[in-house]
Amino acid sequence: MTGEPESWCASRENPQITQMTQIDRGMSGRHEDGQTYAIIGAAMEVHRHLGAGFLEPVYQDALAVELDTRGIHHEREVELPIRYKGVALGSRYRVDFVCFGEVLVELKALARLSSTEESQIINYLTASRLPKGILLNFGTGSLQYRRFVGPQLRIRSQSVPSV
Secondary structure, three states, X not given: OOOOOHHHOOOOOOOOOOOOOEOOOOOOOOOOOHHHHHHHHHXXXXXXXXXXXXXXXXHHHXXXXXXXXXXXXXXXXXXXXXXXXXXXXXXXXXXXXXXXXXXXXEEEOOOOOOHHHHHHHHHXXXXXXXXXXXXXXXXXXXXXXXXXXOHHHHHHHHHOOOO
16 A cells, blocks of 8 residues: 555544444444454354464455455555654555455464553554454464454543433
């Protein structure tokens, strides 16, 4: 991807986020988000066929095939511009996938996830201003995944009273 697409960058000079949380299932225990559910299902299929032990690029390629097969719109290796005090830096983040135009997907192939990987996806969500993110780890016996809420979705959900 070339250039600095406006859809991936914040329009505000200094985006701030005080807290990111993992998306939880609703009080009823149902999945409320069909997009992340579909992406995780595709990742589970990849893990079921390949198992653990490959390097991350193998899982990226396989997930792209599975997302195509399921008709899930996605872009790979999306560059995210980084700003410091309103100034665009030469450094950029590169996220593995953006699905449905609004779900950031980061893949790992590690023996276990740590706070470092969680911090990475939080930074990606803050930089991109995308509403949702998924961290997938293919490096274990069972697929590990964590869903996150980006700053825009978090602000909206805090302003909506619960019924």
